[in-house]
Amino acid sequence: MNTQASSAVVRRPGSWKKIIATTLPAVVLLWVGLVSLMWNEMHRPPEAFARFMSHMPWQIFLVVPFETLWTRARAGGLKVGDAAPDFSLEKIDNSGSVRLSELNQNRPVVLVFGSYT
Secondary structure: OHHHHHHHHOOOOOHHHHHHHHHHHHHHHHHHHHHHHHHHHHOOOHHHHHHHHOOOOOOHHHHOOHHHHHHHHOOOOOOOOOOOOOOEEEOOOOOOEEEHHHHHHHOOOOOOOOOOO
16 A cells, blocks of 8 residues: 555656746746736826726736836937927916927927926
8 A cells, every 4th residue: 555655656757847848938928928018008108008007916016027117118219409399288277288399489498397396
């Protein structure tokens, strides 16, 4: 009876190598796919990315290099001396909007980014 129990536990040599050889590429492929999906989603508008991330479990941050992806995806391509991208903002009194390209036609415009809090 003792020999039967010990023979049931004995495994073929190298069987764990086969398991790793088949599982590891699948796991790596899934990880690369997840990172690619997140990279593509990070290049979408913030509202769309927020909707996508609202369905992700928090554990995803343990597996994916989120901060590195986010920093690279949102870095932009502006260099010193490039023209500012066109944008529009609502006026404070909600009487309309102001567009940078309209202001820039008549006079130079200075953009100041900062916080006064």
